[in-house]
Amino acid sequence: MAGHDMSNMTTDITPTMEAVGPDETGTDQTLQSRSRLWQGIFWGALLAFLAAAPFFLYPVFVMQLLCFALFAAAFNLLIGFTGLLSFGHAAFFGGAAYVAGHALKVWGFPPLLGLAAGTLFAAALGWLVGSLAIRRQGIYFAMITLALAQIVYFFALQMPFTGGEDGLQGVPRGHLLGLISLNAPLAMYYFVAGVFLVAFLMIYRIIHSPFGQVLQAIRENEPRALSLGYNVDRFKLLAFVLSAALAGLAGSTKALVFQFASLTDAHWQMSGEVILMTLLGGMGTIFGPVVGAFIVVALQHALSGIGSWVQVVIGGTFIACVLLFRRGVVGELARILRINSL
Template sequence: MADTAALDAAPIAAALPESRDDKALQRKIFLGLAVLLVLAPLVLYPVYLMKVLCFALFALAFNLLLGYGGLLSFGHAAYFGMASYLSAYSAKMWGLTPEVAILLGTATAALLGLVFGALAIRRQGIYFSMITLALAQMAFFFALQAKFTGGEDGIQAVPRGALFGAIPLDDDRVMYALVAMVFFFGMLAIYRIIHSPFGQVLKAIRDNENRAVSLGYRVNQYKLAVFVLSATLAGLAGATKAIVFQLASLTDVHWSMSGEVVLMTLVGGMGTVFGPIVGALVIVTMETYLAQFGAWVTVIQGCVFVLCVLLFREGVVGLIARMLRKPL
C-alpha cells in the first residue's frame, strides 16, 4: 500500500514551481521553526521534543530519497539502527565524547549506505524496494547475533558524556540544545541539497528517468549519491537518538522502523520540505500519548495512514501547499 501511495501521490515540488516569493516564505518558515525550537522546551517535556526531532530528521532523510529521488526504500532502519549501535557502543565502551560517537555512527551509516545502495540501485521499482528490505533484514540479524550489540538486551546505560569534553549533557535541557542544533543543521543541509543543481537533476530523474538518460546524465551515479546522502542523515538521526535515550536496541533496526518512517513521510507530505517534520510530530505524539492503548496504537496508526491515502494523498503539508498554491 505504501508503494502504491508513493507512486500515486504527485510530488508537490514538481506540481508547484518555486518563485522568489516562495523561497522567501520558506525562509520565514525556517525562522519560525528556529523560534519554536527555542521556546518549545519552556512548554513541553524536553525528552518528548528530542524524540520528535530525531524522528523528524530521520523522516526528512527518507523523504530526500523517496520524495526527490523517487526511490522507495523499505530498509532505512538499517542505517538508523546501525548508527545507533555504533554511537552507543563507542560512547560506552571506548569512552568517546558524544560528538565523536555521533560522527562515528553517522560515518557507519554512510559506509553501509554506499554498500547497500550500490547493490540496490541495480534494480528499479518494487525490486529495488525488496532488495533494500532484504539487506535491512541482514543488518537486523547481524545486530541480533553480534556480541557487541548485546543481542535482545541491546546496549543500555550509554553515558551522555560531555560535549567537547567540557559541557555535560546530563541535563535534558542541555541535551535538547544539542539535538535541536543537529536537527536544524540536518534540515538546512537537506534543503540545500534539494535546491542545488544536484537536486534539480534528481527531480528530473524522478519525473522521467529515460529523458534524463537521453540528456547524458549518469543516472545510477545520481541515485547512489542520493542514497548515500539519505543513509548518512538517517544515521545522524539514529546516532543522536542513542545518546539521547542512552540506549540502542533491536527496535532501531527492526523492519517496523522502516515502515514507520514511510508512514511519517506520507502522512506529512512526500516531496515537501516540511511535511516529514509534521508527519514525525503526528506519529511520535500518537505513540507517546496513546501508549496506554498498548498494541492498539499500531491499529490507530494504520487507520490514520488509510485515511491519508484515501482523503489527501499529498499528506498534511502537501494538502496545505496545494490549497495555498505554495510549495512547502
C-alpha cells in the same frame, strides 16, 4: 506576395507572443515569491518551536520528535526527491545507533565523535547496499533493501557487543567539547536541536542545489535525464549514501538521547514507520516529513496507555490522510495556498 504574406504572419504572431511571455514570467515570479514567503513563515515557526519547546513540552519527547523528524527528512530525500523507495532504512538508523553507542560506551568517544562514527558507518553501509540495490528498479529495488536490512537486523541480534535482545544499554552522554555536560536536560536538548537544524539545513541546501535538481529530473523522467548525459546510477548512489548517512545521524542521536540502542531501531517495522511519517506529512515536500513525524510520535505518546491499539489508531489516521489529503498534510496545504513547494 509570399514575402508580404510572411510579413503579415510575423506581425500577427509577435504581439501574441509578447502578450503571453510577460504574463507567464510574472506568474512564475509571483509563485516563487509566494513560495519563499510561506517557506520563511515555516522556517520562523520551526525556529521558534525549537527555541521554546523545552519550556512547555517534555524535553525527551521533543528530542525524540527531532530524531524521527530528521530520519523522515533523510528518507524523503531518497523517495520524495529521487523517486527511490527503500524498505530497509531502519538498517542505517539502527546500525548507526549501535555503532555510536559502542563508540561512546566502550571506546570512550566524546559525543561529537560518537555521532560521527555512527554517521560514517551508515554512509559506508549505504554505499554497500546502494551499490547492490540500484542495479534494479521499482519493487525489486525495495525488496533488495529490505532483504539487506534484515541481514543487518540479524547481526544486531547475534553480535556480542549489541547486547542481543537486551540491547546496548548504559550509553554515556559525556561532555560536549569537554566543557558542557550533556546530562543536563536543557544542554542535551539544545545540542539535539542544533544537530537537527544543521542536518535539516543541509537537506534543504541539497534539494535546492543543481545536484538536487538533477535528482528531481531523474525522479520525473529517468530516460530523459540519461539522454542528457547524466550518469543516473552515480546520482542515485550518491543520493542513497547521503540519505543513509543522515538517517544514521538520526539513529546515533537517538542512542545518545535515550542512552541505549535496541533491536527496535533496526527492525523492519521502523522502516514502515518512517515511510508512514513521510507520506502523512507530504512526500516530496520540504517540511512534510517533520509534520508527519510530529503526528506519529505525538499519537504514540498520547495513546501509549491503550497499548498495541495505538497502531490501529495510527493506521486509521493514515487511511484518513490518504483519502482526504492525497498529497499529505503539507502537500495539501501547498495546494490550497497555490504555491509550488513548502
